[in-house]
Amino acid sequence: xxxxxxxxxxxxxxxxxxxxxxxxxxxxxxxxxxxxxxxxxxxxxxxxxxxxxxxxxxxxxxxxxxxxxxxxxxxxxxxxxxxxxxxxxxxxxxxxxxxxxxxxxxxxxxxxxxxxxxxxxxxxxxxxxxxxxxxxxxxxxxxxxxxxxxxxxxxxxxxxxxxxxxxxxxxxxxxxxxxxxxxxxxxxxxxxxxxxxxxxxxxxxxxxxxxxxxxxxxxxxxxxxxxxxxxxxxxxxxxxxxxxxxxxxxxxxxxxxxxxxxxxxxxxxxxxxxxxxxxxxxxxxxxxxxxxxxxxxxxx
Amino acid sequence: xxxxxxxxxxxxxxxxxxxxxxxxxxxxxxxxxxxxxxxxxxxxxxxxxxxxxxxxxxxxxxxxxxxxxxxxxxxxxxxxxxxxxxxxxxxxxxxxxxxxxxxxxxxxxxxxxxxxxxxxxxxxxxxxxxxxxxxxxxxxxxxxxxxxxxxxxxxxxxxxxxxxxxxxxxxxxxxxxxxxxxxxxxxxxxxxxxxxxxxxxxxxxxxxxxxxxxxxxxxxxxxxxxxxxxxxxxxxxxxxxxxxxxxxx
Numbered sequence: 001x002x003x004x005x006x007x008x009x010x011x012x013x014x015x016x017x018x019x020x021x022x023x024x025x026x027x028x029x030x031x032x033x034x035x036x037x038x039x040x041x042x043x044x045x046x047x048x049x050x051x052x053x054x055x056x057x058x059x060x061x062x063x064x065x066x067x068x069x070x071x072x073x074x075x076x077x078x079x080x081x082x083x084x085x086x087x088x089x090x091x092x093x094x095x096x097x098x099x100x101x102x103x104x105x106x107x108x109x110x111x112x113x114x115x116x117x118x119x120x121x122x123x124x125x126x127x128x129x130x131x132x133x134x135x136x137x138x139x140x141x142x143x144x145x146x147x148x149x150x151x152x153x154x155x156x157x158x159x160x161x162x163x164x165x166x167x168x169x170x171x172x173x174x175x176x177x178x179x180x181x182x183x184x185x186x187x188x189x190x191x192x193x194x195x196x197x198x199x200x201x202x203x204x205x206x207x208x209x210x211x212x213x214x215x216x217x218x219x220x221x222x223x224x225x226x227x228x229x230x231x232x233x234x235x236x237x238x239x240x241x242x243x244x245x246x247x248x249x250x251x252x253x254x255x256x257x258x259x260x261x262x263x264x265x266x267x268x269x270x271x272x273x274x275x276x277x278x279x280x281x282x283x284x285x286x287x288x289x290x291x292x293x294x295x296x297x298x299x300x
Numbered sequence: 301x302x303x304x305x306x307x308x309x310x311x312x313x314x315x316x317x318x319x320x321x322x323x324x325x326x327x328x329x330x331x332x333x334x335x336x337x338x339x340x341x342x343x344x345x346x347x348x349x350x351x352x353x354x355x356x357x358x359x360x361x362x363x364x365x366x367x368x369x370x371x372x373x374x375x376x377x378x379x380x381x382x383x384x385x386x387x388x389x390x391x392x393x394x395x396x397x398x399x400x401x402x403x404x405x406x407x408x409x410x411x412x413x414x415x416x417x418x419x420x421x422x423x424x425x426x427x428x429x430x431x432x433x434x435x436x437x438x439x440x441x442x443x444x445x446x447x448x449x450x451x452x453x454x455x456x457x458x459x460x461x462x463x464x465x466x467x468x469x470x471x472x473x474x475x476x477x478x479x480x481x482x483x484x485x486x487x488x489x490x491x492x493x494x495x496x497x498x499x500x501x502x503x504x505x506x507x508x509x510x511x512x513x514x515x516x517x518x519x520x521x522x523x524x525x526x527x528x529x530x531x532x533x534x535x536x537x538x539x540x541x542x543x544x545x546x547x548x549x
Contacts, residue, residue, distance in 0.1 A: 215429035
């Protein structure tokens with residue numbers, strides 16, 4: 001029976017079915033706590049996955065459409081080669097615009113490492129030209145040859161060697177987040193299976209009585225499945241809310257804050273965690289169902 | 301062979317499946333049962349017809365409870381064939397056994413109840429697990445509780461009942477599905493003589509409604525009392541086999 005059929009069957013079950021199983025017991029608290037804790041962790045794994053996804057997209061988008069030409073030439077030739085490179089860039093198809101960064105901008109780029117009072121004039125800092133692509137982009141090899149001819153000190157950096165490992169790392173982080181979600185689901189299923197088996201073992205006398213009066217295995221299983229599914233749903237709902245609250249209360253430091261402060265949900269992504277309790281309930285339903293039928297099959 | 305028959309139960313006309321004349325309700329052919337390497341029952345041949353009344357006697361440990369469990373498919377024979385309503389229990393899956401149990405009311409000596417439910421809920425449990433609307437049968441349930449003298453204890457929990465009350469509650473639960481067969485394992489084992497007679501009267505009444513009754517008991521006085529009221533056969537387990545006991549018990 002697939003998950004959908006199991007859910008339909010569960011919803012059709014009489015509300016009184018659950019009453020045949022004695023209430024409370026430590027398995028109830030264990031299931032609620034496990035589901036809550038796992039849902040809490042799942043919210044963070046989801047946030048990590050979504051944040052790394054955003055990061056990979058941003059890095060990809062920002063770096064893919066830009067390039068930098070670096071002019072490293074003897075002091076007297078820097079300005080001439082810069083102008084020559086700019087002329088080459090202006091006449092290259094696929095380049096929307098290009099401009100040389102002024103001294104203040106270069107200083108700002110170096111400020112995080114050397115401080116605000118760096119005397120650039122006394123240092124052999126190369127000039128940088130920012131290149132913005134358009135349309136299908138430009139012919140990289142052709143541009144490199146032309147720059148070599150017109151400005152020998154110009155080096156075209158199309159960001160490939162920076163972008164590729166960054167995007168790869170972000171993609172790996174996103175995969176790690178998804179793997180964490182799967183592991184959390186598997187751990188939840190394992191814990192609920194153990195709790196369900198413990199509950200079934202503890203209620204073997206109840207099961208015996210139910211069988212004695214003509215209860216089919218599917219009826220007995222439903223009594224346990226319903227109970228564990230609702231517990232998992234309640235626990236996961238609490239854990240998810242707590243997780244979302246914790247994410248919402250994470251400090252924000254803006255774009256300069258780096259990756260960790262960007263961990264969280266944005267816009268419609270806040271709706272994603274709401275799936276966690278539903279998924280936890282489905283996992284609990286399937287785990288308890290399998291555990292119940294296996295245990296009932298073993299009980300004579 | 302079965303056919304639908306109209307009977308009067310608790311003052312109401314009800315349609316029940318009943319076994320036609322000649323067919324046996326419970327049939328054991330060359331049945332043996334071994335446990336822990338030792339034979340407990342061997343080569344049992346037994347045919348119990350509809351509407352009959354049987355006692356099963358024998359010393360403690362002779363295998364009375366085991367034989368009863370074979371009769372309601374709680375145990376499967378080590379060898380031989382057990383047929384209930386002409387169906388071999390070995391060919392039944394779990395669902396079929398569950399459906400069979402709705403046609404066989406069982407009263408245990410230790411009266412197993414769900415202690416977190418009320419007496420009324422326990423008595424109605426066979427209806428609940430069969431998916432019947434218990435609320436729609438509330439008046440029948442009330443009447444049944446009155447029949448076994450437990451109206452005042454309907455909302456009590458089973459641990460609050462005395463031994464006799466528990467036995468009567470178990471009997472009420474056994475008959476609420478209007479089964480064709482009532483099997484009782486030492487139903488008077490833990491209760492006084494007056495209560496035993498009261499329980500026996502209820503069982504005889506059920507037999508007069510057409511139910512087949514099989515009671516395991518070592519209480520000879522009870523058996524003598526029953527024989528004075530109803531044509532009861534007495535079966536005795538001796539040396540791992542079943543014999544028809546002497547008529548002058």
